[in-house]
Amino acid sequence: MTSATPYPAFEDFVPGEIVTFGAHEVTKEAIIAYASEFDPQPFHLDEEAGRASMLGGLAASGWHSCSLLMRMIFDGFMNGSTSLGSPGIDEVRWLKPVFPGDVLSVRREVLDARPSASKPDRGIVRFRLELLNQKGEVVMEQTNPILFGRRNPGTA
Amino acid sequence: MTSATPYPAFEDFVPGEIVTFGAHEVTKEAIIAYASEFDPQPFHLDEEAGRASMLGGLAASGWHSCSLLMRMIFDGFMNGSTSLGSPGIDEVRWLKPVFPGDVLSVRREVLDARPSASKPDRGIVRFRLELLNQKGEVVMEQTNPILFGRRNPGTA
Numbered sequence: 001m002t003s004a005t006p007y008p009a010f011e012d013f014v015p016g017e018i019v020t021f022g023a024h025e026v027t028k029e030a031i032i033a034y035a036s037e038f039d040p041q042p043f044h045l046d047e048e049a050g051r052a053s054m055l056g057g058l059a060a061s062g063w064h065s066c067s068l069l070m071r072m073i074f075d076g077f078m079n080g081s082t083s084l085g086s087p088g089i090d091e092v093r094w095l096k097p098v099f100p101g102d103v104l105s106v107r108r109e110v111l112d113a114r115p116s117a118s119k120p121d122r123g124i125v126r127f128r129l130e131l132l133n134q135k136g137e138v139v140m141e142q143t144n145p146i147l148f149g150r151r152n153p154g155t156a
Numbered sequence: 157m158t159s160a161t162p163y164p165a166f167e168d169f170v171p172g173e174i175v176t177f178g179a180h181e182v183t184k185e186a187i188i189a190y191a192s193e194f195d196p197q198p199f200h201l202d203e204e205a206g207r208a209s210m211l212g213g214l215a216a217s218g219w220h221s222c223s224l225l226m227r228m229i230f231d232g233f234m235n236g237s238t239s240l241g242s243p244g245i246d247e248v249r250w251l252k253p254v255f256p257g258d259v260l261s262v263r264r265e266v267l268d269a270r271p272s273a274s275k276p277d278r279g280i281v282r283f284r285l286e287l288l289n290q291k292g293e294v295v296m297e298q299t300n301p302i303l304f305g306r307r308n309p310g311t312a
Contacts, residue, residue: 088249
């Protein structure tokens with residue numbers, strides 16, 4: 001790898017590989033700031049409304065959890081990578097509430113990695129991403145395809 | 157409907173119904189603010205990097221579009237509703253870039269609405285949500301199940 005070669009590239013994602021990374025503490029202030037802008041349902045803004053809800057307490061918007069996971073995968077492996085973007089998300093499951101003080105980490109599994117049939121300079125990697133709290137509980141899971149440039153375009 | 161009855165409730169979502177609403181202008185400042193916090197890939201932060209990317213210009217993070225859609229459905233019909241939250245998203249497709257100056261609207265279709273088998277006070281409504289720009293292009297689509305309280309618990 002030279003300094004001119006961004007890392008990681010498509011070739012660096014090996015199907016079956018599992019890595020864990022990150023330790024992001026979620027604050028009450030961040031939960032309320034996100035919710036105030038994007039998802040002001042009462043249980044994302046107010047302790048009492050949270051306790052009265054299915055969530056059992058003031059808890060982060062599911063879209064906030066998605067946004068935090070995005071930042072954690074950016075910091076974890078997408079920063080400086082050959083990422084070209086993503087066509088979408090195959091599935092998002094919000095399994096448990098994210099509460100103030102929770103410390104989140106990411107478990108990333110490479111499901112598969114396919115070179116593009118039409119564009120030899122890139123390939124698509126499908127990840128299963130799990131967001132875990134400090135108890136090891138999976139609070140959210142996603143299946144995310146992401147396009148990455150290839151280090152060796154046009155080879156299989 | 158009395159003031160003690162939140163609106164809308166589960167019963168108000170009729171399968172097949174299609175409504176459109178909203179007009180939210182996306183600013184460059186908002187794109188960069190969201191990206192700086194949650195998705196600092198260069199093409200979400202910088203004009204030149206955007207032009208050099210698949211996006212063709214500085215464009216919003218897909219997760220920013222999700223967050224904006226959440227706010228638009230809150231303002232459009234979830235505020236004051238009997239929403240209890242959502243178990244997740246079945247599918248997200250980012251179809252076109254969202255650029256500064258785009259004015260977004262929402263097309264909402266009710267796919268189906270099922271009372272809960274185990275909890276007679278609620279039901280789940282599945283929506284197809286499309287985010288459109290001012291040209292009428294669908295920039296993002298999602299399939300979203302959302303739990304709503306029933307106005308008449310325990311009736312079919």
